[in-house]
Amino acid sequence: MTTNSETETPGQRTGAPRTNRSAGEARKQARTLVLPQTLTVQRLSELLDQNPIEVIKLLMRSGIMAAMNQVIDYEVATLVTSALGIRTAVAESADATASASATSTKTAEDDANLTVRPAVITILGHVDHGKTSLLDTIRRTQVAEREVGGITQHIGAYQVEYQGKQLTFLDTPGHEAFTAIRARGAKATDIAVLVVAADDGLMPQTLEAINHAKAAKVPIVVAINKSDLPTADPERVKRQLSERELLVEDWGGDVISVDVSAKTGDGIDDLLENLLVVAELAELKANPNKPGTGVIIEAKLDRQRGPTATVLVQDGALSIGDYIVAGSAWGRVKALGDYQGKPLKVITPGTPGEILGFGAVPEAGDLFAIMPNERAARIAVGKQEKLHADRQNQARALTLDQVVKQIDSGDVKELNLVLKADVQGSVEAVEQSLAALTAEDATVQVLHSGCGTVTESDVMLASASDAIVIGFTVGNEPSAERLADRMGVEIRHYNIIYQLIDDIEKALQGMLDPVFTDVIIGKAEIRELFPSRKGAQIAGCRVTEGRITRGAQVRVLRNSEVVEETTIASIRHFREEVNEMNSGTECGVTLQGFNDFQEGDVLEAHRQEPGRR
Numbered sequence: 001m002t003t004n005s006e007t008e009t010p011g012q013r014t015g016a017p018r019t020n021r022s023a024g025e026a027r028k029q030a031r032t033l034v035l036p037q038t039l040t041v042q043r044l045s046e047l048l049d050q051n052p053i054e055v056i057k058l059l060m061r062s063g064i065m066a067a068m069n070q071v072i073d074y075e076v077a078t079l080v081t082s083a084l085g086i087r088t089a090v091a092e093s094a095d096a097t098a099s100a101s102a103t104s105t106k107t108a109e110d111d112a113n114l115t116v117r118p119a120v121i122t123i124l125g126h127v128d129h130g131k132t133s134l135l136d137t138i139r140r141t142q143v144a145e146r147e148v149g150g151i152t153q154h155i156g157a158y159q160v161e162y163q164g165k166q167l168t169f170l171d172t173p174g175h176e177a178f179t180a181i182r183a184r185g186a187k188a189t190d191i192a193v194l195v196v197a198a199d200d201g202l203m204p205q206t207l208e209a210i211n212h213a214k215a216a217k218v219p220i221v222v223a224i225n226k227s228d229l230p231t232a233d234p235e236r237v238k239r240q241l242s243e244r245e246l247l248v249e250d251w252g253g254d255v256i257s258v259d260v261s262a263k264t265g266d267g268i269d270d271l272l273e274n275l276l277v278v279a280e281l282a283e284l285k286a287n288p289n290k291p292g293t294g295v296i297i298e299a300k301l302d303r304q305r306g307p308t309a310t311v312l313v314q315d316g317a318l319s320i321g322d323y324i325v326a327g328s329a330w331g332r333v334k335a336l337g338d339y340q341g342k343p344l345k346v347i348t349p350g351t352p353g354e355i356l357g358f359g360a361v362p363e364a365g366d367l368f369a370i371m372p373n374e375r376a377a378r379i380a381v382g383k384q385e386k387l388h389a390d391r392q393n394q395a396r397a398l399t400l401d402q403v404v405k406q407i408d409s410g411d412v413k414e415l416n417l418v419l420k421a422d423v424q425g426s427v428e429a430v431e432q433s434l435a436a437l438t439a440e441d442a443t444v445q446v447l448h449s450g451c452g453t454v455t456e457s458d459v460m461l462a463s464a465s466d467a468i469v470i471g472f473t474v475g476n477e478p479s480a481e482r483l484a485d486r487m488g489v490e491i492r493h494y495n496i497i498y499q500l501i502d503d504i505e506k507a508l509q510g511m512l513d514p515v516f517t518d519v520i521i522g523k524a525e526i527r528e529l530f531p532s533r534k535g536a537q538i539a540g541c542r543v544t545e546g547r548i549t550r551g552a553q554v555r556v557l558r559n560s561e562v563v564e565e566t567t568i569a570s571i572r573h574f575r576e577e578v579n580e581m582n583s584g585t586e587c588g589v590t591l592q593g594f595n596d597f598q599e600g601d602v603l604e605a606h607r608q609e610p611g612r613r
Contacts, residue, residue: 117350119279125195157352286349291370416467522546
């Protein structure tokens, strides 16, 4: 039997079962197969082009009993692929299965079909440092002169032409949105421009933006804005950047920095010229002669036109009449427009555009793919919805215990952390201690650190980078807790630095003992204080979340910072002693050995459970 394994990917079907000999030949020439986080046994057999019964047999030999429609995770799937000698990689996000349903593996492309595409650039930085002003200045000064009075921006992305070459800018506000897209599996940005005010220097959001850009592993170009002001001090900015391991070219480093003024337009040409140089070094290419794939930048429901979406085509081409799938939304493209609202017939790689035709509004950050027909589009959406439901039941969490297993297997070389502490001194102390940790097979990488409670931005960065969030003597924002539960991100809390360092060191050495994870039972807000006959303070509380129980461990939070950890001594409802109170009720609480209450304090009842929360 003659095989065509040079052009056939593991996800394609030949219509006939393979012999052992043909499968062996295919495996020798197969490229890495990208698998989603979770999939059914039947779907795995389709991607491997194997009989489902053979796949079930291989699972049984590994001690796994699974039916055809049962959902398995990536680690279980690798038991089958390893037995078949097929190399695999896990998709960065399970949402990537929308495009994987059309092309499960990327086939080798003929170099003759690859063409240079525009670089995609995102502007990041601190609020009020001139990000929007810089974008507006670039739009006004670098577009064709025939656009009298500037351009009305219809979508969240646009292009400029400089020296005969195109540059695509994403007008995505903030590093949170930048990372949210990456968390869904899309590397939508080729270059990050970090805007820093010359008279202000690096600020908290600047530092977060730096960490988010580093985590995305994209080149960073620094635009030192407001350089025309008398108080401007670009050298101070460069010194601060060097402290964050961003050494500019003027100081002997490899990071490009440009002094600009969004107000006067000075330095804009220099900035665009440097962006072209970085893009040229990256050798950005794509094949415009195949069905398009890319990412949804933003989407909305227009009352007159229906669901509209701003898309960035990353590979292939998107044309009118194409059947398109993005997450759980699908449709047939009715109309295309560029960033100015002008109609288009096709959108090429590296180009943003607006499309009409979705039956529902897709989510920003969803990957899209072109399907051959309506039936294929409906099937892809159905599979995506089922996978989404499966992921609700088994989150893609990366816990510290799982890191130990992956270090042992050699799959993980870096332990990524997001660190939050109560004060800057604590942040520096923990970072210095973590930096001293070394292991033969893995190292610690602190992607971001800062003061204050754990926020949604921290959870989003951790999700996008397979990191663990560490909170040192701080709590979580309620929205961050909900997001962490939804995205499967582990948040670990510590009050003793030695315990924190010990856990991380044990994880690196692959011998972490079973741990108990902190689970929040309920929260109560102190509304009023009452003295008692025994001299103890009684906190008049309203239970705002969950429940509080007598004898439970409790944290006293003041302005989101932990001021005491103790236990609940008693709970009274009116004059009656009770064991617990639920959300929405009021009660009086006394704590063991603590009387220093203040109105507005929050009592956070919690317990320890084995495993992740």
